[in-house]
Amino acid sequence: MAMLFLASEILGRAGVVDRSYLPPASSITARALELFGDPVFLHGVRVTLTAWALGLLIATAVAVPLGLLLGSVPAVNTAVQAIIEFLRPIPSVALIPLAGLLLGSGLEMEVPLIVYAASWPILFNTMYGLKDVDPVAKETLRSFGFGRGQVLLRVSLRSAAPFIATGVRIAAGVALILAVGTEILSGFGEGLGMFIAQAGAAPDGNLDVLAGTVWAGCIGLIIDTVLVQGENRMFRWHKALRSGAS
Protein backbone atom coordinates (compact mmCIF):
# COMPACT_ATOMS: atom_id res chain seq x y z
CA MET A 1 0.00 0.00 0.00
CA ALA A 2 2.70 2.44 1.11
CA MET A 3 4.91 1.25 -1.74
CA LEU A 4 2.18 1.95 -4.27
CA PHE A 5 1.56 5.36 -2.75
CA LEU A 6 5.28 6.15 -2.94
CA ALA A 7 5.66 4.84 -6.50
CA SER A 8 2.74 6.92 -7.73
CA GLU A 9 4.12 9.96 -5.91
CA ILE A 10 7.60 9.61 -7.45
CA LEU A 11 6.29 8.86 -10.94
CA GLY A 12 3.94 11.83 -10.79
CA ARG A 13 6.41 14.33 -9.33
CA ALA A 14 9.33 13.26 -11.53
CA GLY A 15 7.23 13.84 -14.60
CA VAL A 16 7.77 10.29 -15.87
CA VAL A 17 4.09 10.19 -16.66
CA ASP A 18 1.92 13.14 -17.55
CA ARG A 19 0.50 14.72 -14.37
CA SER A 20 -2.97 15.06 -15.78
CA TYR A 21 -2.87 11.39 -16.79
CA LEU A 22 -1.65 9.97 -13.46
CA PRO A 23 -1.58 12.64 -10.74
CA PRO A 24 0.70 12.00 -7.74
CA ALA A 25 -0.87 10.18 -4.80
CA SER A 26 -0.74 13.23 -2.55
CA SER A 27 -2.89 15.20 -5.01
CA ILE A 28 -5.40 12.37 -5.19
CA THR A 29 -5.59 12.19 -1.40
CA ALA A 30 -6.02 15.95 -1.15
CA ARG A 31 -8.80 15.90 -3.75
CA ALA A 32 -10.49 12.97 -1.99
CA LEU A 33 -10.50 14.90 1.31
CA GLU A 34 -11.83 17.97 -0.51
CA LEU A 35 -14.71 15.91 -1.91
CA PHE A 36 -15.69 15.00 1.64
CA GLY A 37 -16.88 18.58 2.01
CA ASP A 38 -18.60 18.71 -1.36
CA PRO A 39 -22.41 18.47 -0.94
CA VAL A 40 -23.00 17.29 -4.52
CA PHE A 41 -20.48 14.48 -4.13
CA LEU A 42 -21.86 13.51 -0.71
CA HIS A 43 -25.37 13.39 -2.15
CA GLY A 44 -24.09 10.98 -4.80
CA VAL A 45 -22.51 8.76 -2.14
CA ARG A 46 -25.78 8.76 -0.21
CA VAL A 47 -27.71 7.68 -3.31
CA THR A 48 -25.28 4.82 -3.94
CA LEU A 49 -25.33 3.69 -0.33
CA THR A 50 -29.13 3.76 -0.28
CA ALA A 51 -29.26 1.47 -3.30
CA TRP A 52 -26.59 -0.74 -1.72
CA ALA A 53 -28.35 -1.03 1.65
CA LEU A 54 -31.79 -1.59 0.13
CA GLY A 55 -30.45 -4.23 -2.27
CA LEU A 56 -28.50 -6.08 0.43
CA LEU A 57 -31.47 -6.01 2.80
CA ILE A 58 -33.87 -7.43 0.23
CA ALA A 59 -31.27 -10.01 -0.90
CA THR A 60 -30.89 -11.21 2.70
CA ALA A 61 -34.64 -11.30 3.24
CA VAL A 62 -35.06 -13.40 0.09
CA ALA A 63 -31.96 -15.62 0.13
CA VAL A 64 -31.96 -16.74 3.77
CA PRO A 65 -35.51 -18.19 3.78
CA LEU A 66 -34.91 -19.65 0.32
CA GLY A 67 -31.65 -21.22 1.51
CA LEU A 68 -33.43 -22.67 4.54
CA LEU A 69 -36.08 -24.15 2.29
CA LEU A 70 -33.62 -25.57 -0.23
CA GLY A 71 -31.29 -26.79 2.47
CA SER A 72 -33.92 -28.59 4.52
CA VAL A 73 -36.35 -29.96 1.92
CA PRO A 74 -34.37 -32.13 -0.56
CA ALA A 75 -37.35 -32.41 -2.94
CA VAL A 76 -37.51 -28.63 -3.46
CA ASN A 77 -33.74 -28.54 -3.86
CA THR A 78 -33.86 -31.11 -6.65
CA ALA A 79 -36.68 -29.28 -8.38
CA VAL A 80 -34.96 -25.89 -8.29
CA GLN A 81 -31.43 -27.10 -8.98
CA ALA A 82 -31.73 -26.74 -12.75
CA ILE A 83 -32.97 -23.14 -12.56
CA ILE A 84 -30.12 -22.23 -10.22
CA GLU A 85 -27.51 -23.88 -12.40
CA PHE A 86 -28.84 -21.92 -15.36
CA LEU A 87 -29.00 -18.52 -13.67
CA ARG A 88 -25.88 -18.63 -11.54
CA PRO A 89 -23.21 -18.42 -14.28
CA ILE A 90 -24.75 -15.26 -15.80
CA PRO A 91 -22.47 -12.37 -14.80
CA SER A 92 -24.77 -9.84 -13.18
CA VAL A 93 -22.88 -6.95 -14.79
CA ALA A 94 -23.95 -8.32 -18.18
CA LEU A 95 -27.55 -7.75 -17.13
CA ILE A 96 -27.09 -4.01 -16.65
CA PRO A 97 -28.12 -2.94 -20.20
CA LEU A 98 -31.08 -5.31 -20.14
CA ALA A 99 -32.16 -3.99 -16.74
CA GLY A 100 -31.76 -0.46 -18.08
CA LEU A 101 -34.11 -1.25 -20.96
CA LEU A 102 -36.70 -2.92 -18.79
CA LEU A 103 -36.52 -0.89 -15.60
CA GLY A 104 -35.26 2.52 -16.66
CA SER A 105 -32.79 4.18 -14.31
CA GLY A 106 -32.33 5.02 -10.66
CA LEU A 107 -33.18 2.85 -7.69
CA GLU A 108 -35.86 0.86 -9.57
CA MET A 109 -33.18 -0.49 -11.83
CA GLU A 110 -30.20 -0.57 -9.46
CA VAL A 111 -31.85 -2.38 -6.56
CA PRO A 112 -33.16 -5.41 -8.49
CA LEU A 113 -29.71 -5.93 -10.01
CA ILE A 114 -28.04 -5.71 -6.61
CA VAL A 115 -30.61 -8.11 -5.16
CA TYR A 116 -29.94 -10.57 -7.97
CA ALA A 117 -26.17 -10.47 -7.61
CA ALA A 118 -26.04 -10.34 -3.79
CA SER A 119 -28.49 -13.20 -3.28
CA TRP A 120 -26.14 -15.90 -4.54
CA PRO A 121 -23.46 -15.83 -1.84
CA ILE A 122 -26.14 -15.61 0.88
CA LEU A 123 -28.15 -18.46 -0.64
CA PHE A 124 -25.17 -20.78 -1.00
CA ASN A 125 -23.73 -19.99 2.40
CA THR A 126 -27.11 -20.62 4.04
CA MET A 127 -27.37 -24.00 2.32
CA TYR A 128 -23.77 -24.85 3.20
CA GLY A 129 -24.32 -23.81 6.82
CA LEU A 130 -27.34 -26.10 7.08
CA LYS A 131 -25.25 -29.06 5.94
CA ASP A 132 -22.87 -28.37 8.81
CA VAL A 133 -25.55 -28.54 11.54
CA ASP A 134 -24.78 -31.21 14.12
CA PRO A 135 -27.31 -34.07 13.91
CA VAL A 136 -26.92 -34.70 17.66
CA ALA A 137 -28.05 -31.15 18.42
CA LYS A 138 -31.10 -31.65 16.20
CA GLU A 139 -31.89 -35.03 17.78
CA THR A 140 -31.62 -33.49 21.23
CA LEU A 141 -34.32 -30.95 20.50
CA ARG A 142 -36.44 -33.50 18.69
CA SER A 143 -36.26 -35.81 21.70
CA PHE A 144 -37.67 -33.01 23.85
CA GLY A 145 -40.66 -32.99 21.51
CA PHE A 146 -39.83 -29.97 19.36
CA GLY A 147 -41.31 -30.17 15.86
CA ARG A 148 -39.54 -29.75 12.52
CA GLY A 149 -40.10 -26.01 12.28
CA GLN A 150 -38.90 -25.41 15.80
CA VAL A 151 -35.76 -27.50 15.24
CA LEU A 152 -35.08 -25.58 12.03
CA LEU A 153 -35.48 -22.26 13.84
CA ARG A 154 -33.79 -23.07 17.14
CA VAL A 155 -30.97 -25.33 16.00
CA SER A 156 -30.35 -25.22 12.25
CA LEU A 157 -30.74 -21.49 11.74
CA ARG A 158 -28.75 -20.60 14.85
CA SER A 159 -26.03 -23.05 13.97
CA ALA A 160 -25.84 -21.85 10.36
CA ALA A 161 -25.90 -18.17 11.38
CA PRO A 162 -22.09 -17.68 11.23
CA PHE A 163 -22.06 -19.04 7.67
CA ILE A 164 -25.01 -16.86 6.72
CA ALA A 165 -23.23 -13.81 8.18
CA THR A 166 -20.16 -14.56 6.09
CA GLY A 167 -22.43 -14.88 3.05
CA VAL A 168 -23.95 -11.47 3.83
CA ARG A 169 -20.46 -9.98 4.14
CA ILE A 170 -19.44 -11.35 0.73
CA ALA A 171 -22.76 -10.15 -0.66
CA ALA A 172 -22.11 -6.68 0.77
CA GLY A 173 -18.98 -6.46 -1.37
CA VAL A 174 -20.82 -7.74 -4.43
CA ALA A 175 -23.65 -5.28 -3.82
CA LEU A 176 -21.24 -2.34 -3.71
CA ILE A 177 -19.61 -3.43 -6.97
CA LEU A 178 -23.04 -3.64 -8.56
CA ALA A 179 -24.23 -0.30 -7.13
CA VAL A 180 -21.20 1.61 -8.39
CA GLY A 181 -20.88 -0.45 -11.56
CA THR A 182 -24.51 0.01 -12.57
CA GLU A 183 -24.18 3.76 -12.21
CA ILE A 184 -20.99 3.86 -14.26
CA LEU A 185 -22.35 1.65 -17.04
CA SER A 186 -25.92 2.88 -17.24
CA GLY A 187 -24.68 6.36 -18.17
CA PHE A 188 -27.31 8.49 -16.50
CA GLY A 189 -28.84 9.08 -13.07
CA GLU A 190 -26.88 9.95 -9.95
CA GLY A 191 -24.53 8.34 -7.42
CA LEU A 192 -20.88 7.71 -6.72
CA GLY A 193 -20.52 5.67 -9.91
CA MET A 194 -22.13 8.48 -11.86
CA PHE A 195 -19.64 10.95 -10.39
CA ILE A 196 -16.75 8.75 -11.52
CA ALA A 197 -18.27 8.22 -14.99
CA GLN A 198 -18.88 11.93 -15.54
CA ALA A 199 -15.37 12.82 -14.38
CA GLY A 200 -14.04 10.23 -16.80
CA ALA A 201 -15.84 11.91 -19.66
CA ALA A 202 -14.60 15.39 -18.69
CA PRO A 203 -11.37 16.56 -20.43
CA ASP A 204 -9.54 17.19 -17.16
CA GLY A 205 -11.27 14.64 -14.95
CA ASN A 206 -8.55 12.10 -14.14
CA LEU A 207 -7.97 13.49 -10.66
CA ASP A 208 -11.71 13.25 -9.88
CA VAL A 209 -11.91 9.72 -11.29
CA LEU A 210 -9.08 8.62 -9.02
CA ALA A 211 -10.37 10.49 -5.97
CA GLY A 212 -13.83 8.98 -6.49
CA THR A 213 -12.29 5.54 -6.85
CA VAL A 214 -10.40 6.04 -3.58
CA TRP A 215 -13.73 6.79 -1.92
CA ALA A 216 -15.37 3.70 -3.41
CA GLY A 217 -12.48 1.63 -2.07
CA CYS A 218 -12.65 3.24 1.36
CA ILE A 219 -16.39 2.61 1.61
CA GLY A 220 -15.87 -1.04 0.71
CA LEU A 221 -13.14 -1.35 3.31
CA ILE A 222 -15.21 0.29 6.04
CA ILE A 223 -18.24 -1.94 5.31
CA ASP A 224 -16.11 -5.07 5.39
CA THR A 225 -14.36 -4.09 8.62
CA VAL A 226 -17.63 -3.29 10.38
CA LEU A 227 -19.17 -6.60 9.28
CA VAL A 228 -16.10 -8.63 10.32
CA GLN A 229 -16.19 -6.97 13.74
CA GLY A 230 -19.90 -7.71 14.02
CA GLU A 231 -19.35 -11.36 13.14
CA ASN A 232 -16.57 -11.74 15.70
CA ARG A 233 -18.74 -10.24 18.38
CA MET A 234 -21.92 -12.17 17.59
CA PHE A 235 -20.35 -15.55 16.93
CA ARG A 236 -17.79 -15.84 19.68
CA TRP A 237 -19.03 -19.40 20.22
CA HIS A 238 -18.29 -20.34 16.64
CA LYS A 239 -14.74 -19.03 16.80
CA ALA A 240 -14.16 -20.74 20.16
CA LEU A 241 -15.35 -24.09 18.80
CA ARG A 242 -13.30 -23.75 15.63
CA SER A 243 -10.08 -22.93 17.45
CA GLY A 244 -10.82 -25.58 20.08
CA ALA A 245 -11.27 -28.24 17.40
CA SER A 246 -8.01 -27.57 15.61
Place this chain on the structure above:
Amino acid sequence: MLEITGLGHSYGDHHVLRDVNLTVAEKELVTIVGPSGCGKSTLLRCIAGLIAPTAGSVVLNGTAIDGVPDGLAVVFQDYSRSLMPWLTVRDNVALPLRRRGLGKGERRAEALRALRSVGLEDAAAKYPWQLSGGMQQRVSIARALAYRPSLLLMDEPFGSVDAQTREDLEDLVLRFHRDEGMTILLVTHDIDESVYLGDRVVVLARDPGRIRKELTVTLPPDRDQIATRADPAFVRLRAEVGRLVRGGAADGGAADGGPADHLASE
Protein backbone atom coordinates in the same frame (compact mmCIF):
# COMPACT_ATOMS: atom_id res chain seq x y z
CA MET B 1 -45.04 -47.47 32.40
CA LEU B 2 -42.96 -48.60 29.43
CA GLU B 3 -43.81 -51.75 27.50
CA ILE B 4 -41.76 -52.90 24.55
CA THR B 5 -43.26 -55.79 22.60
CA GLY B 6 -41.65 -57.73 19.78
CA LEU B 7 -39.49 -54.76 18.83
CA GLY B 8 -37.28 -55.24 15.80
CA HIS B 9 -35.27 -52.96 13.56
CA SER B 10 -33.49 -53.84 10.36
CA TYR B 11 -31.74 -52.12 7.49
CA GLY B 12 -32.56 -54.27 4.50
CA ASP B 13 -31.44 -57.80 5.36
CA HIS B 14 -29.38 -56.70 8.32
CA HIS B 15 -31.23 -57.15 11.61
CA VAL B 16 -30.00 -54.69 14.22
CA LEU B 17 -32.65 -55.71 16.74
CA ARG B 18 -34.95 -58.70 16.81
CA ASP B 19 -37.93 -59.48 19.02
CA VAL B 20 -37.04 -57.33 22.02
CA ASN B 21 -39.56 -57.57 24.87
CA LEU B 22 -39.01 -55.37 27.88
CA THR B 23 -41.15 -53.79 30.57
CA VAL B 24 -40.02 -50.95 32.79
CA ALA B 25 -42.04 -50.13 35.90
CA GLU B 26 -42.63 -46.68 37.36
CA LYS B 27 -39.65 -45.40 39.40
CA GLU B 28 -37.40 -48.18 38.21
CA LEU B 29 -33.80 -47.70 37.02
CA VAL B 30 -33.06 -50.26 34.34
CA THR B 31 -29.64 -50.51 32.76
CA ILE B 32 -29.06 -52.04 29.35
CA VAL B 33 -25.62 -53.50 28.75
CA GLY B 34 -24.17 -55.39 25.86
CA PRO B 35 -21.17 -55.77 23.57
CA SER B 36 -20.55 -53.05 21.01
CA GLY B 37 -22.75 -53.42 17.96
CA CYS B 38 -25.59 -55.09 19.82
CA GLY B 39 -28.06 -52.33 18.97
CA LYS B 40 -28.18 -50.67 22.41
CA SER B 41 -28.34 -47.19 20.99
CA THR B 42 -30.79 -48.21 18.28
CA LEU B 43 -33.09 -49.61 20.97
CA LEU B 44 -32.89 -46.33 22.89
CA ARG B 45 -33.58 -44.29 19.76
CA CYS B 46 -36.63 -46.44 19.00
CA ILE B 47 -37.98 -45.78 22.49
CA ALA B 48 -37.28 -42.06 22.11
CA GLY B 49 -39.23 -42.09 18.84
CA LEU B 50 -36.20 -40.76 16.95
CA ILE B 51 -36.27 -43.75 14.62
CA ALA B 52 -39.30 -45.85 13.73
CA PRO B 53 -38.77 -49.55 14.47
CA THR B 54 -39.53 -51.91 11.58
CA ALA B 55 -41.37 -54.35 13.84
CA GLY B 56 -43.14 -54.43 17.20
CA SER B 57 -44.42 -51.65 19.39
CA VAL B 58 -43.36 -49.34 22.20
CA VAL B 59 -46.06 -48.25 24.62
CA LEU B 60 -45.34 -45.43 27.06
CA ASN B 61 -47.87 -44.64 29.79
CA GLY B 62 -50.53 -46.56 27.89
CA THR B 63 -49.96 -44.73 24.58
CA ALA B 64 -48.29 -46.38 21.61
CA ILE B 65 -45.27 -44.36 20.50
CA ASP B 66 -45.49 -42.99 16.99
CA GLY B 67 -43.00 -40.16 16.73
CA VAL B 68 -41.42 -38.55 19.75
CA PRO B 69 -43.52 -39.14 22.89
CA ASP B 70 -44.38 -36.43 25.38
CA GLY B 71 -42.58 -36.11 28.68
CA LEU B 72 -39.37 -37.72 27.58
CA ALA B 73 -35.81 -36.55 27.99
CA VAL B 74 -32.64 -38.03 26.52
CA VAL B 75 -29.09 -37.53 27.76
CA PHE B 76 -26.64 -38.33 24.97
CA GLN B 77 -23.05 -39.46 25.33
CA ASP B 78 -21.84 -36.61 23.19
CA TYR B 79 -22.57 -33.73 25.56
CA SER B 80 -20.53 -31.19 23.61
CA ARG B 81 -22.67 -31.74 20.50
CA SER B 82 -25.91 -32.03 22.43
CA LEU B 83 -25.59 -28.62 24.10
CA MET B 84 -26.16 -25.50 22.00
CA PRO B 85 -22.86 -23.56 21.92
CA TRP B 86 -24.61 -20.24 21.22
CA LEU B 87 -26.68 -20.41 24.39
CA THR B 88 -25.44 -19.87 27.93
CA VAL B 89 -25.58 -22.80 30.32
CA ARG B 90 -28.75 -21.41 31.88
CA ASP B 91 -30.47 -20.88 28.54
CA ASN B 92 -29.50 -24.38 27.43
CA VAL B 93 -31.22 -25.82 30.50
CA ALA B 94 -34.21 -23.50 30.04
CA LEU B 95 -34.71 -24.24 26.32
CA PRO B 96 -36.80 -27.46 26.54
CA LEU B 97 -39.07 -25.79 29.11
CA ARG B 98 -40.62 -23.87 26.23
CA ARG B 99 -42.43 -27.12 25.56
CA ARG B 100 -43.94 -26.85 29.02
CA GLY B 101 -45.53 -23.52 28.14
CA LEU B 102 -43.67 -21.64 30.88
CA GLY B 103 -42.92 -17.91 30.72
CA LYS B 104 -39.38 -16.65 30.40
CA GLY B 105 -38.98 -15.86 34.09
CA GLU B 106 -40.29 -19.26 35.16
CA ARG B 107 -38.05 -21.05 32.66
CA ARG B 108 -34.99 -19.27 33.98
CA ALA B 109 -35.93 -19.92 37.62
CA GLU B 110 -36.45 -23.62 36.89
CA ALA B 111 -33.15 -23.76 35.01
CA LEU B 112 -31.27 -22.21 37.91
CA ARG B 113 -32.91 -24.62 40.34
CA ALA B 114 -31.83 -27.59 38.21
CA LEU B 115 -28.31 -26.21 37.89
CA ARG B 116 -28.12 -25.77 41.65
CA SER B 117 -29.11 -29.42 42.13
CA VAL B 118 -26.15 -30.54 40.02
CA GLY B 119 -23.83 -28.05 41.71
CA LEU B 120 -23.38 -25.75 38.73
CA GLU B 121 -25.26 -22.58 39.67
CA ASP B 122 -22.03 -20.59 39.39
CA ALA B 123 -21.64 -21.60 35.75
CA ALA B 124 -25.13 -20.40 34.71
CA ALA B 125 -23.86 -17.38 32.74
CA LYS B 126 -21.02 -19.25 31.06
CA TYR B 127 -21.12 -21.00 27.70
CA PRO B 128 -20.91 -24.81 27.51
CA TRP B 129 -17.56 -24.72 25.70
CA GLN B 130 -16.06 -22.82 28.60
CA LEU B 131 -16.69 -25.82 30.88
CA SER B 132 -14.91 -29.14 31.34
CA GLY B 133 -16.40 -32.30 29.84
CA GLY B 134 -17.77 -33.52 33.15
CA MET B 135 -19.39 -30.16 33.83
CA GLN B 136 -20.94 -30.12 30.35
CA GLN B 137 -22.48 -33.51 30.95
CA ARG B 138 -23.81 -32.21 34.27
CA VAL B 139 -25.46 -29.40 32.33
CA SER B 140 -27.19 -31.81 29.99
CA ILE B 141 -28.33 -33.85 33.00
CA ALA B 142 -29.65 -30.65 34.59
CA ARG B 143 -31.46 -29.87 31.34
CA ALA B 144 -33.15 -33.28 31.43
CA LEU B 145 -34.04 -32.88 35.11
CA ALA B 146 -35.50 -29.39 34.73
CA TYR B 147 -37.83 -30.82 32.11
CA ARG B 148 -39.21 -33.29 34.70
CA PRO B 149 -39.62 -36.15 32.25
CA SER B 150 -41.75 -39.14 33.13
CA LEU B 151 -39.01 -41.25 31.53
CA LEU B 152 -35.34 -40.35 31.34
CA LEU B 153 -33.28 -42.11 28.68
CA MET B 154 -29.50 -42.04 28.94
CA ASP B 155 -27.34 -43.21 26.04
CA GLU B 156 -23.89 -44.11 27.42
CA PRO B 157 -23.96 -40.84 29.34
CA PHE B 158 -20.58 -41.28 31.02
CA GLY B 159 -18.67 -42.79 28.11
CA SER B 160 -16.64 -39.65 27.43
CA VAL B 161 -15.62 -38.48 30.91
CA ASP B 162 -12.71 -39.48 33.14
CA ALA B 163 -13.08 -42.16 35.82
CA GLN B 164 -13.43 -39.85 38.83
CA THR B 165 -16.03 -37.66 37.10
CA ARG B 166 -17.81 -40.77 35.97
CA GLU B 167 -18.25 -41.99 39.56
CA ASP B 168 -19.51 -38.56 40.65
CA LEU B 169 -22.04 -38.48 37.82
CA GLU B 170 -23.17 -42.04 38.56
CA ASP B 171 -23.91 -41.03 42.14
CA LEU B 172 -25.69 -37.93 40.89
CA VAL B 173 -28.03 -40.06 38.79
CA LEU B 174 -28.63 -42.43 41.70
CA ARG B 175 -29.49 -39.47 43.92
CA PHE B 176 -32.09 -38.17 41.49
CA HIS B 177 -33.49 -41.61 40.97
CA ARG B 178 -33.90 -42.03 44.72
CA ASP B 179 -35.01 -38.48 45.65
CA GLU B 180 -37.35 -37.72 42.77
CA GLY B 181 -38.45 -41.27 42.00
CA MET B 182 -37.52 -40.76 38.37
CA THR B 183 -37.88 -43.66 35.94
CA ILE B 184 -34.60 -44.11 34.13
CA LEU B 185 -33.44 -46.32 31.30
CA LEU B 186 -29.67 -46.18 30.93
CA VAL B 187 -27.60 -47.74 28.17
CA THR B 188 -23.96 -48.52 28.91
CA HIS B 189 -21.18 -50.77 27.69
CA ASP B 190 -19.62 -50.78 31.16
CA ILE B 191 -20.48 -53.97 33.06
CA ASP B 192 -19.63 -52.53 36.52
CA GLU B 193 -21.71 -49.47 35.85
CA SER B 194 -24.73 -51.48 34.76
CA VAL B 195 -24.74 -53.36 38.07
CA TYR B 196 -23.82 -50.39 40.25
CA LEU B 197 -26.64 -48.21 38.92
CA GLY B 198 -29.38 -50.65 38.03
CA ASP B 199 -32.37 -52.00 39.91
CA ARG B 200 -32.38 -54.41 37.02
CA VAL B 201 -29.81 -55.19 34.35
CA VAL B 202 -30.83 -56.16 30.84
CA VAL B 203 -28.04 -57.92 28.94
CA LEU B 204 -28.20 -57.74 25.16
CA ALA B 205 -26.59 -60.13 22.71
CA ARG B 206 -25.66 -59.15 19.20
CA ASP B 207 -26.16 -60.34 15.60
CA PRO B 208 -29.02 -59.75 15.80
CA GLY B 209 -29.44 -57.54 18.85
CA ARG B 210 -31.74 -59.30 21.29
CA ILE B 211 -32.22 -59.70 25.02
CA ARG B 212 -29.97 -62.41 26.41
CA LYS B 213 -31.06 -62.16 30.01
CA GLU B 214 -32.60 -59.88 32.60
CA LEU B 215 -31.08 -59.84 36.08
CA THR B 216 -32.59 -58.26 39.18
CA VAL B 217 -29.96 -56.46 41.21
CA THR B 218 -30.32 -57.60 44.80
CA LEU B 219 -28.14 -54.85 46.26
CA PRO B 220 -29.64 -52.36 48.76
CA PRO B 221 -30.88 -49.13 47.09
CA ASP B 222 -28.28 -46.95 48.83
CA ARG B 223 -25.05 -47.52 46.95
CA ASP B 224 -21.54 -46.43 47.62
CA GLN B 225 -18.68 -46.39 45.14
CA ILE B 226 -16.27 -48.20 47.50
CA ALA B 227 -18.50 -50.35 49.71
CA THR B 228 -20.98 -51.49 47.04
CA ARG B 229 -18.25 -52.53 44.64
CA ALA B 230 -16.70 -54.63 47.41
CA ASP B 231 -20.04 -56.29 48.29
CA PRO B 232 -19.94 -60.04 47.46
CA ALA B 233 -23.36 -59.74 45.84
CA PHE B 234 -21.99 -57.00 43.53
CA VAL B 235 -18.94 -59.07 42.64
CA ARG B 236 -21.11 -62.09 41.86
CA LEU B 237 -23.53 -60.05 39.74
CA ARG B 238 -20.88 -58.26 37.74
CA ALA B 239 -19.25 -61.61 37.03
CA GLU B 240 -22.52 -63.02 35.78
CA VAL B 241 -23.23 -59.96 33.63
CA GLY B 242 -19.66 -60.10 32.37
CA ARG B 243 -20.03 -63.74 31.39
CA LEU B 244 -23.29 -63.01 29.59
CA VAL B 245 -21.82 -60.06 27.71
CA ARG B 246 -18.72 -61.99 26.70
CA GLY B 247 -20.76 -65.02 25.79
CA GLY B 248 -22.75 -62.79 23.49
CA ALA B 249 -19.59 -61.48 21.90
CA ALA B 250 -18.29 -65.01 21.38
CA ASP B 251 -21.43 -66.02 19.49
CA GLY B 252 -20.07 -64.86 16.17
CA GLY B 253 -16.50 -66.16 16.62
CA ALA B 254 -14.29 -68.35 18.78
CA ALA B 255 -15.66 -69.18 22.22
CA ASP B 256 -13.64 -67.43 24.88
CA GLY B 257 -15.17 -67.85 28.29
CA GLY B 258 -11.88 -67.86 30.21
CA PRO B 259 -11.84 -64.48 31.96
CA ALA B 260 -15.54 -64.52 32.70
CA ASP B 261 -15.34 -68.01 34.19
CA HIS B 262 -12.44 -66.88 36.27
CA LEU B 263 -14.46 -63.95 37.64
CA ALA B 264 -17.47 -66.16 38.27
CA SER B 265 -15.45 -68.45 40.49
CA GLU B 266 -14.34 -65.61 42.74
